[in-house]
Amino acid sequence: MRLATWNINSVRLRIDLVTAFLKSADVDVLCLQETKTEDAHFPADALIEAGWAHHAIRGEKSYNGVAIIAREPLSDSGHMDWAGREDCRHISATTANGIKVHNFYVPAGGDVPDRDENPKFGHKLDFIAEMTAYFSQNKPQRSILVGDLNIAPLAEDVWSTKQLKNVVSHTDIERDGLLRLINDGGWSDVVRQHFGDDEVLYSWWSYRARDWAASNRGRRLDHIWTSRDLAAGVTDVTIHSDMRGAEKPSDHAPVVIDL
DNA sequence: ATGGTGGGTCACCCA
Numbered sequence: 001m002r003l004a005t006w007n008i009n010s011v012r013l014r015i016d017l018v019t020a021f022l023k024s025a026d027v028d029v030l031c032l033q034e035t036k037t038e039d040a041h042f043p044a045d046a047l048i049e050a051g052w053a054h055h056a057i058r059g060e061k062s063y064n065g066v067a068i069i070a071r072e073p074l075s076d077s078g079h080m081d082w083a084g085r086e087d088c089r090h091i092s093a094t095t096a097n098g099i100k101v102h103n104f105y106v107p108a109g110g111d112v113p114d115r116d117e118n119p120k121f122g123h124k125l126d127f128i129a130e131m132t133a134y135f136s137q138n139k140p141q142r143s144i145l146v147g148d149l150n151i152a153p154l155a156e157d158v159w160s161t162k163q164l165k166n167v168v169s170h171t172d173i174e175r176d177g178l179l180r181l182i183n184d185g186g187w188s189d190v191v192r193q194h195f196g197d198d199e200v201l202y203s204w205w206s207y208r209a210r211d212w213a214a215s216n217r218g219r220r221l222d223h224i225w226t227s228r229d230l231a232a233g234v235t236d237v238t239i240h241s242d243m244r245g246a247e248k249p250s251d252h253a254p255v256v257i258d259l
Numbered sequence: 260a261t262g263g264t265g266g267g268t269c270a271c272c273c274a
Contacts, residue, residue: 009274010266034274036267062267063274108274150274207264207274251265251274 001097001259003029005146005222006243007105007204007252011035011067015043017246019050025240025256028071029095033105033148035065042067056093064088066103066147072096080134083107083126099230099259100140104131104147109168121168124150128177135185140227144259145187148252149223153178154192156200157220169219188231190257191224195237204252205244212244222255233259 004027008014011032022030030052035042037059044055052069056077059065065088068074074093082090089105107127110120128151135145151174155161164170182189195201202218209215226234236258244253 007274013266034266036273062272207266208262210263248265 001028001095001099002026002256003031003101003144003146003224003259004254004256005031005033005103005148005224006254007033007148007222007250009034009036009250009252011065012037012041012043014248014250015046017243017249019046019052021240021243021254022047022050022052022069025238025254027256029101030069030254031101031103031146032067032069033065033103035059035067036062037065056091058088058091060088064105066091066105068093068101068103070095076100082130083123085123089127098142100143102140102143102145102147104145104149106131106147106149106151108150109174111168113166113168113171113173124168125173125177128174128181132177132181132184135181135187139186141229143227144230145185145223145225146255147223148221149178150221151175151178152219152221153182154197154220156198157202159200159202159217159219164219169221182225186227187225188228189223190226190231190234191220191237191239191255193231194234194257201239202241202253203239203255207251222252224255224257226257226259230259235259 109124115122
């Protein structure tokens, strides 16, 4: 099975890019974040026509929104609410080969890394803490967690760990929190394990650069983790940074694993 | 320290 995660930043604007990617990368299961559309307007027909007929979707107007798109039937689709809100930041479903997939869009957290000054940062920390509590008490098996987690946990996950020390997404409290979620939650960071500790990895490059590729100031915000029983079954990992260079691109690149 | 760009919806919200 080939599974991908991609923050698409409007699935309606980029549906042709999505179907082209599904075909060219030969993806079986695609998890999207920031679909930014209510379910009634989700571009299901284009996906069905392309050969990906099975969808678990959870969207709202303008903001957030997650989806799981598959070639083979999905079952047991559901979601949970996090940090006391009903925003569309989580959806789960079981794939035809019996793997439970959790797809998350963790809050970005605003600009100021202080929960007293900036409620968005508190929301983000609360969200991560709830995920940690949930998976610590419900240890995953035959499961995969993906998404835009909006945290780059390691020094090799950002272009400058020094310059991003106080930038939301790479502060110590976020980095520690995400690593605790991996460790206590029973997950394996199979992308990092595949490439090794020293490889610099990015999945996101800001729109606010004259030339994103030349400056290459990226961060690894998008993650794929497996439950520990599945980790040894990962045979390949690819970050499709070429998609960041597409016409009218998302600011995120797809991350793909073969299992 | 600052401003840089992009998406959604309709004066700003969000990233």
